[in-house]
């Protein structure tokens with residue numbers, strides 16, 4: 437659709453940004469709801485991120501998303517943080533207030549939980565312990581949101597154990613770390629298994645994990661969504677576990693930003709998913 441001189445503006449800052457699917461995601465909603473607005477990719481190099489964020493109010497932007505590698509810099513730059521962003525130490529959504537102030541939020545954990553709820557109806561974090569593999573930036577949102585949702589315990593296993601311990605200390609709560617070699621033993625008590633590593637992504641080897649000990653009632657999810665069915669999800673589905681693919685986390689994390697900038701609660705639909713995954 438064409439936009440007018442009054443169009444509401446938002447976008448996504450990253451470096452590089454060419455691979456981002458967010459413009460297509462928000463563009464789909466803008467079109468679908470007939471909103472006079474635009475959501476654009478903003479290629480911002482690391483040495484200019486603070487300047488770029490500070491410029492949002494002057495440019496009349498309602499706000500923006502922030503992606504790799506700028507989430508921590510955004511955390512340091514905004515005027516205010518919501519409780520989740522403060523806990524994460526990272527911001528993925530910025531909302532410009534009426535007074536031009538910048539509020540930093542983090543909706544990655546919200547996206548992760550909403551994706552599980554819609555992909556595995558009836559799933560609850562309180563169902564039992566979760567086993568989370570990996571301790572990078574994405575793991576932080578996954579672990580914190582699972583605990584906030586009532587998971588009785590999170591087992592956190594990372595190839596480099598020290599990183600898992602650091603994450604556990606930062607987030608606090610009932611997180612137990614274990615050695616990489618013990619990951620298959622921990623499957624036995626898991627109600628949820630989450631891969632947050634890059635293993636299984638197109639061009640990367642599959643995550644090395646024999647699922648034999650995993651209860652058949654456990655839900656398995658992957659934050660990797662290229663391919664949608666990772667080797668982990670394929671193996672889990674073949675043995676009868678419910679699986680939830682990773683693209684829904686991207687779709688759902690976008691909801692709060694869209695609502696704040698464009699004034700309408702958007703819906704995650706199959707049409708949206710197809711549009712985002714295209715090409």
Ligand code: ATR
Pocket residue numbers: 569570571572573574575594595596597599632633634635
């Ligand atoms: P982010 O971008 O989310 O911050 P990252 O630093 O790229 O994350 O980390 C990705 C995750 O994949 C990490 O948990 C990493 O483990 P290490 O902390 O040991 O590096 C994990 N990962 C990457 N390659 C891996 C491999 N070959 N085997 C197991 N885990 C791997």
